[in-house]
Structure formats: C-alpha cells, structure tokens
Amino acid sequence: MTTYAALLRGINVGGSRKVPMAELRTLMEGLGYDGVRTYLQSGQAVFSSGHGDEESLAAELTRAIEKHFGFGVDVIVRDHAYLKAVAEACPFPAADLEAKQLHVTYFSAPVGLDRFAEIDQAAYLPEEFRLGDRALYLYAPNGLGRSKLAEHLSKPRLNKGVIATSRNWNTVVKLVEMTSD
16 A cells, blocks of 8 residues: 545635535545545545556546546645655755745646746746756745746646646645655
C-alpha cells in the first residue's frame, strides 16, 4: 500500500463546483481506497491504495467525480516521497516566511523554463518564482491575492497541456505530514 494525496483543482470556490468533503471521502472509499482523509474544503484528500500509479489513480478519481457530481474536476495524485521531496527542495527560506507568502503550484507533467520565458522576472521583484520537479515555487511577500506575478503565472497559455493547481505553504507541509502515516 502506498499513501497518496489527491489534489483537486478549482472546487468549492465562490459557491460553484461543490464537492462536500464527506461525500468525496465516501466516493473514494467506494473506489477501494483505504484510510481516506480530507484536509480543508479546498480539495485535498489523502488515501492509501495497493493498485495503480499516480496517473491511473488520478484518472480513476477524475472519472468517478464527474460521474458522481456531474462535472469534471482536474485531479493530480502524488505520493508521500514526491510531496516530501518538493517541500525539502524549496528554494526559498520557508521557515523564515509566513505561509501566505509561499506557494507551490503542482503540475501534472514536467514543465521547463522555456514555458515561462516571456516573463521578465525582474519586473515583478520582490516576487519571485523557481521551478522544481513538476512544481513551481512562488514567493509572494504580500500574499497571493495581491500578487501580480501569480496573476501572470496563471494565464491559460502558460499552463496549456498540463493541470496546474496551487497550495499555500501550510497545506504543502500538512500534506507531507498526512501522507507520512
């Protein structure tokens, strides 16, 4: 059995695409996943499975959510080792920052710097981003809501062909902790 986190993109935001966490847990248990737990209302679930890999589990969960709730939801599934490696590889001093200042965008596939070549990073300072393994680290000292760089990074053309979903640093750390069981 491997423990995973499922990251659901764009649910329970602004009153649309409602996915109640209790209902999501029941749905996932019905798929045969063990130890299903959710974190917050914004689309994180931790579970164990003895079958499949990250991609096949994400596809299975995506299909089940669409069938059950009647709308599609992008899902990324990552195991504990990956989540821990992403947290440990943070290029910013996470321990010295407020959680609202640091975010990780998880990608469904590898992305290269060429995808972001149009961005003049110096124009956004003190905001910064760095790429990692299927992840982008964003330092936004005034928070995500005020970040001009985050707004630019979320443009559809920059994320074309991949699923991208962001989490604040508190959630990044909590998912590492929750998947370590």
